[in-house]
Amino acid sequence: MVSHDSGIPGFSPGQLSVKTAPMIPDLPAPDLAKALLGATLTIRGSGGIIIETEAYQRDDPASHSFPGPTARNAAMFGPPGHAYIYRIYGIHLCLNVVGRVGEAVLIRALTPTHGIADMAARRPRQPDFNLCSGPGKLAQALGLTMADNHMRLDLTLDPQTDILTGPRIGITKAIDQPWRFGLNRPGLSRAFPRS
Secondary structure, eight states, X not given: OEESSOOOXXXXXXXXXXXOTTOOXXXXXXXXXHXXXXXXXXXXXXXXXXXXXXXXXXXXXXXXXXXXXXTTTGGXXXXXXXXXXXXXXXXXXXXXXXXXXXXXXXXXXXXXXXXXXXXXXXXXXXXXXXXTSSHHHHHHHHTOOGGGTTOBOEEEOXXXXXXXXXXXXXXXXXXXXXXXXEOSSTTOSSOOOOO
């Protein structure tokens, strides 16, 4: 499904393009996930434009914060604009932007624009658009480690229109919640369902 406005209360395309970390807009996770689309994210000189996100709220049974604060999810209860990083399948790291208390937005994909040579060295034999086309690939390309958990993120917002919406990926609870958002660009982790 495609929405032709930003769908974010109080935001319109081109309205906001400022350094935001740690001043992230105080929005519910689904609205923050949309607001982060088009944002530029850089970590140690590598990064790009965020093109796919997923939202997780505190009352969401698919969210790591649902059972309350733990050692693993402590970053979700920390300052907005900081990283919540966790490991999946014992192998891959995932990067989230912390929003409201207990809420975060998973960054699923970005279009590389900064430090592409460094990202390509971390993910050899990949075309540029595929360097960050999934949360594990993105974390590897950016050179993230668990030491980056809680780090303040460098984000520049640029609200977008024509936002794609669909169900989240790889979860077993609240699977029909349409809290996956994206831009119609190469490099998405997976195609969005047609409306």
